[in-house]
Amino acid sequence: MQVYLSRPDISEEEIEAVSAVLRGPNLSLGPKLAEFEEAFAKYIGLKRAVGVNSGTSGLFLCMLALGIGQGDEVITTPFTFIASATPIMMAGARPVFVDIDPVSLNIDAAKLESGITDRTKAILPVEVFGNPAGMDKVLEIAQKHNLMVVEDSCEALGSALNGKKAGTFGRMSVFGFYPNKQITTGEGGMILTDEDDLADMCVSLRNQGRARNGGWLSHERLGYNFRLSDINCALGIVQLSRVEQFKAKRRQVAKWYQEMLADDERLIVPAEPDDCDISWFVFVVRLAERFTRQQRDSILEAMRGQKIQVSNYFTPVHLQPFMVEQFGYKRGDFPVAESVSERTIALPFYNNLPQDEVAIVCKTLKEILDKNL
Numbered sequence: 001m002q003v004y005l006s007r008p009d010i011s012e013e014e015i016e017a018v019s020a021v022l023r024g025p026n027l028s029l030g031p032k033l034a035e036f037e038e039a040f041a042k043y044i045g046l047k048r049a050v051g052v053n054s055g056t057s058g059l060f061l062c063m064l065a066l067g068i069g070q071g072d073e074v075i076t077t078p079f080t081f082i083a084s085a086t087p088i089m090m091a092g093a094r095p096v097f098v099d100i101d102p103v104s105l106n107i108d109a110a111k112l113e114s115g116i117t118d119r120t121k122a123i124l125p126v127e128v129f130g131n132p133a134g135m136d137k138v139l140e141i142a143q144k145h146n147l148m149v150v151e152d153s154c155e156a157l158g159s160a161l162n163g164k165k166a167g168t169f170g171r172m173s174v175f176g177f178y179p180n181k182q183i184t185t186g187e188g189g190m191i192l193t194d195e196d197d198l199a200d201m202c203v204s205l206r207n208q209g210r211a212r213n214g215g216w217l218s219h220e221r222l223g224y225n226f227r228l229s230d231i232n233c234a235l236g237i238v239q240l241s242r243v244e245q246f247k248a249k250r251r252q253v254a255k256w257y258q259e260m261l262a263d264d265e266r267l268i269v270p271a272e273p274d275d276c277d278i279s280w281f282v283f284v285v286r287l288a289e290r291f292t293r294q295q296r297d298s299i300l301e302a303m304r305g306q307k308i309q310v311s312n313y314f315t316p317v318h319l320q321p322f323m324v325e326q327f328g329y330k331r332g333d334f335p336v337a338e339s340v341s342e343r344t345i346a347l348p349f350y351n352n353l354p355q356d357e358v359a360i361v362c363k364t365l366k367e368i369l370d371k372n373l
């Protein structure tokens, strides 16, 4: 038996909704786009939502809408998916990294000021693995220095900090709907903001720079095709209607892991801080400090050998070869992110992962650890 790292949760209702679009006349720019956007804005509690074809394009459009470009710097975390940093570069600006908090694994607000220069325009924090811890502190520092915040909430749909939802901390925020996220549209993303002019700019940029009331062949500015089709939106509408149910299922799986892996001093198991309501994206445990990267990698191999899919979230962004080449980053620049990343093990995690499979994963991991010591 294979234990999968991630599986989408698609019911007959999604299949019906997608089929209905396929039977109709509007495969793109039809009524499902507006319906998905409105439902999403309502769920997050912001005025506007703009659907795009990926989280990456969403973050890129935020940069453009906010006028961030050549000569500007944007501060982000080195411990994230590559697509937090690349949209900054696509816009022509420079990503500046600040090390992470060793517990939350989010950007360390206490170190943020060390990354601020005359060129800093914005901070781009990420709720890594769905954990919103520290977002309030990032916002405080941003306000103190008059910096914009673009929130990468791609891993945190449904999370909240002191009752405030992920996606409401930034002036703009972005969600992503790749199949391993809390909800999926196959591929897709959503930009959120309370400001109409920013949302309108994104609507134009995603659709070839067209004007709101202009013709199909009238283009006001350099734009892109980042549209989200009605097929994707129909899937997204049903998925969003199930998000609280998904969150509860994922919380249950996280709880099984927490219980079964508790009191094993070889592992650091993620916990939910008191002020956080985590919508779990993935379940990533870490090996204790004394373990090396080589040991972690051999544990990953051994798990895979037992037909259990695991992953090594994340390789630090600043150590990706093209980042090293372009900006000269090196090992040692962000020691907390580097040390954490060498000891992570992402365990199988999705809505309908059965309890007995969680038990197999935990038992296998412990047996492999026994052999490694």
Ligand SMILES: *Cc1c(COP(=O)(O)O)cnc(C)c1O
Binding pocket: 054, 055, 056, 057, 080, 081, 083, 084, 126, 152, 154, 155, 176, 177, 178, 188, 189
């Ligand atoms: C998933 C994700 C994105 C966006 O990814 P897409 O595949 O482009 O939708 C951006 N940032 C983070 C942190 C993510 O996890």
